Amino acid sequence: MIPASFEYYRPKDMADVLTILEEHGDDARVMAGGHSLIPMMKLRMADVPHLIDLQDVGGMSAIDITSDSIRIGALVTQADIIDNAELARVAPILKEAALQIADPQVRYMGTVGGNVANGDPGNDMPGLMQCLNAVFTVVGADGERDIPARDFYEAAYMTAREDEEVLTHVTVPKPMGGYAYEKQKRKIGDYATAAAAVQIIKNGGTCASVSIAMTNLSDTPIYSEAAGAALVGTTVDDAALGAAVAAMLGDIDPSEDNRGPVAFKNHVAGVILRRAIERAWSRA
């Protein structure tokens, strides 16, 4: 498989990246680990005349944990997430999700920035970041701006990031309570048939607050406020679980593909969300 020819750039700082992007507009693309973009280029489904490799650009490879938030550089890999013991202690849902992405080789290369910026509905980090109410920081010629993960995704591969902007880091408020990232997939390495991210806070036996987001069940990740509202104030009993699943099913819009027809996806989404809530609740 031979991709179309391209000009390759490996700039050492962000100013040079932005200059190249300004010059070539949507003929240029930035690449981190390349494990979404390179397969698309090999299939000639992505045409990238000017390819900007970010690997030598500094300042985007750190995980910084403060008392109330976590800042993850765009070039942090899934393997970095899994290996960071302090991160696993303060935000274990990140490791739980990262372990379910792709396979070991791909996790050494695949990055958080690429996973969230690409806009592929199959990627796991976008739904996870919506659950965690993360903020994405992008930089362009006019400086930095912050975009909430819950406002970032517009359609498949369409996001609030402009072509001339680069996503540099993700900031996650330190998660509280119980957590779960539950994913149904046909085999290791596959995208989700359905996946659910849940963070839940228990107070005196009832659910005080909860955040729920779903992966690969629409052309964007789905943050389901209604599913959360169905649980708040309940003891997370069977009736509440049923109400949360019903509310979630009203928010997603799966389409038929080689992972199954719509009815099957709705069924799996319900099973997965129920499991995710139950596991998160047991850890709350």
Next chain:
Amino acid sequence: MSNKQHYKITVNGKQEEFLAEPRELLIYTLRERLNITGPHIGCETSHCGACTVTIDGKSVKACTMFVAQADGKDVTTIEGIGGPDDLHPLQNAFKEHHGLQCGYCTPGMITRATKLLEENPNPTEEEIRFGMAGNICRCTGYQNIVKSIQAAAAEMSAAKEAAE
């Protein structure tokens, strides 16, 4: 349009310099340009792991990296792990425990396993299966691959203890 660039890559300890187009996939650079044919092409779509090499301490599928990305890097293939006269404990264990049948996936399997055992010298069966999940074998059913890696891990740990 040809836009050949000058690249320098260290492969199995030897510095290689050549001209290539940036779009060349590393697996082709290794196999066709440098005649290092241990890493195989199975699926060529990042799934099967037959092309696995080690780059700067990471297991990487060489079908999913452009040669331009590998410029300046240190690459190890199965040829750099051991040969017929100096088998690596993993190579010997695959031989002793029938960890291969047709052998097509084996270079990628063993290259990945070297890194797995470096990170986790005494893995459980479950950890081996999870850590080898990026490598597909269509012959063995994996049972003997797991056994081979367990045997190599035991031998390498014993050798390390004896040396200390």
